[in-house]
Amino acid sequence: xxxxxxxxxxxxxxxxxxxxxxxxxxxxxxxxxxxxxxxxxxxxxxxxxxxxxxxxxxxxxxxxxxxxxxxxxxxxxxxxxxxxxxxxxxxxxxxxxxxxxxxxxxxxxxxxxxxxxxxxxxxxxxxxxxxxxxxxxxxxxxxxxxxxxxxxxxxxxxxxxxxxxxxxxxxxxxxxxxxxxxxxxxxxxxxxxxxxxxxxxxxxxxxxxxxxxxxxxxxxxxxxxxxxxxxxxxxxxxxxxxxxxxxxxxxxxxxxxxxxxxxxxxxxxxxxxxxxxxxxxxxxxxxxxxxxxxxxxxxxxxxxxxxxxxxxxxxxxxxxxxxxxxxxxxxxxxxxxxxxxxxxxxxxxxxxxxxxxxxxxxxxxxxxxxxxxxxxxxxxxxxxxxxxxxxxxxxxxxxxxxxxxxxxxxxxxxxxxxxxxxxxxxxxxxxxxxxxxxxxxxxxxxxxxxxxxxxx
Amino acid sequence: xxxxxxxxxxxxxxxxxxxxxxxxxxxxxxxxxxxxxxxxxxxxxxxxxxxxxxxxxxxxxxxxxxxxxxxxxxxxxxxxxxxxxxxxxxxxxxxxxxxxxxxxxxxxxxxxxxxxxxxxxxxxxxxxxxxxxxxxxxxxxxxxxxxxxxxxxxxxxxxxxxxxxxxxxxxxxxxxxxxxxxxxxxxxxxxxxxxxxxxxxxxxxxxxxxxxxxxxxxxxxxxxxxxxxxxxxxxxxxxxxxxxxxxxxxxxxxxxxxxxxxxxxxxxxxxxxxxxxxxxxxxxxxxxxxxxxxxxxxxxxxxxxxxxxxxxxxxxxxxxxxxxxxxxxxxxxxxxxxxxxxxxxxxxxxxxxxxxxxxxxxxxxxxxxxxxxxxxxxxxxxxxxxxxxxxxxxxxxxx
Numbered sequence: 001x002x003x004x005x006x007x008x009x010x011x012x013x014x015x016x017x018x019x020x021x022x023x024x025x026x027x028x029x030x031x032x033x034x035x036x037x038x039x040x041x042x043x044x045x046x047x048x049x050x051x052x053x054x055x056x057x058x059x060x061x062x063x064x065x066x067x068x069x070x071x072x073x074x075x076x077x078x079x080x081x082x083x084x085x086x087x088x089x090x091x092x093x094x095x096x097x098x099x100x101x102x103x104x105x106x107x108x109x110x111x112x113x114x115x116x117x118x119x120x121x122x123x124x125x126x127x128x129x130x131x132x133x134x135x136x137x138x139x140x141x142x143x144x145x146x147x148x149x150x151x152x153x154x155x156x157x158x159x160x161x162x163x164x165x166x167x168x169x170x171x172x173x174x175x176x177x178x179x180x181x182x183x184x185x186x187x188x189x190x191x192x193x194x195x196x197x198x199x200x201x202x203x204x205x206x207x208x209x210x211x212x213x214x215x216x217x218x219x220x221x222x223x224x225x226x227x228x229x230x231x232x233x234x235x236x237x238x239x240x241x242x243x244x245x246x247x248x249x250x251x252x253x254x255x256x257x258x259x260x261x262x263x264x265x266x267x268x269x270x271x272x273x274x275x276x277x278x279x280x281x282x283x284x285x286x287x288x289x290x291x292x293x294x295x296x297x298x299x300x301x302x303x304x305x306x307x308x309x310x311x312x313x314x315x316x317x318x319x320x321x322x323x324x325x326x327x328x329x330x331x332x333x334x335x336x337x338x339x340x341x342x343x344x345x346x347x348x349x350x351x352x353x354x355x356x357x358x359x360x361x362x363x364x365x366x367x368x369x370x371x372x373x374x375x376x377x378x379x380x381x382x383x384x385x386x387x388x389x390x391x392x393x394x395x396x397x398x399x400x401x402x403x404x405x406x407x408x409x410x411x412x413x414x415x416x417x418x419x420x421x422x423x424x425x426x427x428x429x430x431x432x433x434x435x436x437x438x439x440x441x442x443x444x445x446x447x448x449x450x451x452x453x454x455x456x
Numbered sequence: 457x458x459x460x461x462x463x464x465x466x467x468x469x470x471x472x473x474x475x476x477x478x479x480x481x482x483x484x485x486x487x488x489x490x491x492x493x494x495x496x497x498x499x500x501x502x503x504x505x506x507x508x509x510x511x512x513x514x515x516x517x518x519x520x521x522x523x524x525x526x527x528x529x530x531x532x533x534x535x536x537x538x539x540x541x542x543x544x545x546x547x548x549x550x551x552x553x554x555x556x557x558x559x560x561x562x563x564x565x566x567x568x569x570x571x572x573x574x575x576x577x578x579x580x581x582x583x584x585x586x587x588x589x590x591x592x593x594x595x596x597x598x599x600x601x602x603x604x605x606x607x608x609x610x611x612x613x614x615x616x617x618x619x620x621x622x623x624x625x626x627x628x629x630x631x632x633x634x635x636x637x638x639x640x641x642x643x644x645x646x647x648x649x650x651x652x653x654x655x656x657x658x659x660x661x662x663x664x665x666x667x668x669x670x671x672x673x674x675x676x677x678x679x680x681x682x683x684x685x686x687x688x689x690x691x692x693x694x695x696x697x698x699x700x701x702x703x704x705x706x707x708x709x710x711x712x713x714x715x716x717x718x719x720x721x722x723x724x725x726x727x728x729x730x731x732x733x734x735x736x737x738x739x740x741x742x743x744x745x746x747x748x749x750x751x752x753x754x755x756x757x758x759x760x761x762x763x764x765x766x767x768x769x770x771x772x773x774x775x776x777x778x779x780x781x782x783x784x785x786x787x788x789x790x791x792x793x794x795x796x797x798x799x800x801x802x803x804x805x806x807x808x809x810x811x812x813x814x815x816x817x818x819x820x821x822x823x824x825x826x827x828x829x830x831x832x833x834x835x836x837x838x839x840x841x842x843x844x845x846x847x848x849x850x851x852x853x854x855x
Contacts, residue, residue, distance in 0.1 A: 327648075357614065360574075361622055
């Protein structure tokens with residue numbers, strides 16, 4: 001089933017996958033399993049985007065999940081193996097809950113086609129216990145996949161320990177398409193009438209979203225590792241999307257889609273930028289970002305622009321999405337959500353400003369760190385990158401395996417930042433700013449879909 | 457009175473923003489880099505000045521890019537409009553940028569400052585945003601440039617890269633982004649109440665009939681948000697701290713462009729969003745006047761006790777800005793004129809004071825090292841005057 005919404009997701013999946021590919025080509029991982037899992041992931045995500053059947057959605061959700069577990073583990077380090085295992089366990093619980101929900105829906109209605117479900121559920125009655133149970137299980141299952149607080153526990157470690165290309169791919173797409181699935185199931189299968197008949201359901205969605213925004217941001221502030229910080233930031237940003245989805249309002253829903261796309265571009269690119277930084281300088285923690293601009297001006301600049309776009313400085317994509325969502329919240333008169341959404345700017349600023357300040361307004365902590373980035377031989381830099389990966393101090397050889405080059409012995413050394421790696425980060429940074437001005441045209445294109453979605 | 461579709465407003469905003477690229481690119485060649493700054497400053501000034509005769513004749517210049525974001529009833533356009541009030545502020549910022557650029561070049565090179573490329577790039581960005589604030593056609597566009605101004609000035613506040621500068625930068629970001637959030641909330645409320653955010657002389661009519669309680673909240677949010685940059689007490693404390701920035705920044709941005717963008721925002725809210733009559737009907741004039749009057753006196757008294765010359769001038773700025781706000785809050789045509797007149801008047805005076813009074817950012821009346829000899833030899837007259845003043849004002853007499 002292709003409409004404006006799923007069409008958007010397909011394009012997003014394709015473009016993001018291509019962008020990450022141009023990065024991974026040089027940065028690795030280069031193994032065959034990586035590319036196999038990569039293709040499987042893209043297939044699963046595209047399937048989730050186009051399917052109009054609840055059970056097919058589950059199948060594609062599992063394909064996506066399995067591919068994502070493999071990808072997280074492709075770092076070959078102990079840490080990423082543990083993270084992948086945890087992701088596997090929690091992700092499977094999420095998928096199982098989703099399946100349970102589907103089961104209830106099937107018992108209640110005898111169909112799993114979303115369009116058919118919409119009419120059947122209306123006949124069964126929106127307040128029937130079976131329907132309510134189905135809704136609860138489906139939503140909680142998808143909350144786990146989207147990583148809404150407090151069901152996010154798999155996510156930070158998975159993002160932080162996976163190879164940079166994988167972190168970018170997963171952060172840009174997996175949660176995003178799961179959030180799309182949430183919107184699709186809630187509005188196409190259960191329909192807006194269900195939320196109207198069960199105001200508690202909509203309220204709980206909104207409350208969970210608000211909690212996720214605040215808690216995710218606060219947790220992000222507390223992180224010392226850049227990739228973990230970015231991961232927690234996603235918990236907060238998806239809170240924003242779910243908040244918009246809970247409002248049953250056209251403007252907010254457009255905002256949710258804009259923010260989904262915007263977040264995918266910006267967060268994926270931020271992970272790639274973090275990867276560029278780590279490759280070039282070995283810096284992976286917030287304190288190692290000190291004085292980054294002197295060592296890596298373009299990388300630091302792109303990171304800064306993306307961070308500000310994420311904060312929602314106008315006229316970037318981050319701001320426009322937030323405007324739609326906030327305006328929708330105002331229109332539906334949910335003042336608590338308005339406050340949370342508007343204040344989320346400050347919460348996001350709290351964790352990004354710290355990083356920006358360190359990158360641009362501090363001198364590098366030690367001369368050593370500076371020299372490693374510039375002058376050290378490639379092998380040494382790799383060791384540093386590896387070492388800090390494991391939380392060890394710079395320069396200490398703690399791990400013999402190099403995550404990036406174990407796929408083939410013909411692979412060139414990968415601690416050099418290639419043009420392709422830079423290009424994808426810089427292009428997205430420019431897009432994050434420029435697309436903000438083009439959102440209205442896109443919103444007009446999206447409007448018929450959203451109207452159909454909200455008025456069954 | 458005619459409306460003229462023109463690209464000049466856009467060019468006035470964009471020229472200095474575009475100049476950032478060549479400034480950054482020519483970081484190896486300072487003379488070329490400063491050439492770009494001067495070129496951009498003069499071009500911006502020329503563009504703004506070229507619109508003066510038309511505006512005096514009653515024309516308005518408009519650049520319209522179509523819809524930016526949706527509103528409730530009508531969509532919000534990304535449009536720039538040159539009306540007399542906006543032109544006043546744009547002309548002020550662009551004129552003083554030319555002068556400040558000259559001063560900056562000597563100052564930065566004379567003191568052998570760090571990161572001069574970043575400094576000039578951020579300065580160009582700040583001026584672009586300030587002109588954007590001046591020429592914005594509606595609240596949303598005003599908000600866009602108001603936030604960009606925050607982003608562009610932050611590198612200038614934290615320029616020294618000392619702990620003190622970074623602390624000041626953090627405080628600056630927290631205060632001004634906090635203000636930005638309030639402005640955003642107020643804007644959303646206005647959109648919701650009236651369906652539009654376009655400025656119209658005498659105020660948006662629908663606002664007069666809106667629910668008074670909500671209208672008051674919207675007014676308080678907007679004025680509070682803009683009041684952060686206008687340094688209304690108790691939202692002023694970022695300004696004295698921001699004096700850690702290089703002197704031309706304190707001079708142009710923290711006495712003219714940034715702080716007056718806050719005042720300008722309040723002026724737009726009072727004159728073109730709510731309209732003086734509605735503000736009076738809502739009973740919001742008096743509280744605003746009270747806050748302004750309190751700030752005026754309290755800041756002056758605090759200024760008396762400041763030994764650091766730049767901090768003293770900063771508190772003086774806090775106090776003087778409240779004159780303008782007070783003029784707006786009284787809601788009488790004469791007071792309005794007086795308040796608006798004080799915008800350029802204070803700008804010229806305070807900029808000159810900053811230029812004379814301080815020759816080194818490390819100037820601290822209480823600091824143990826006394827830069828008197830240095831400044832006297834380099835800039836004999838103003839340095840001497842400044843050191844005398846500083847000595848006279850220093851209670852401990854360490855310098």
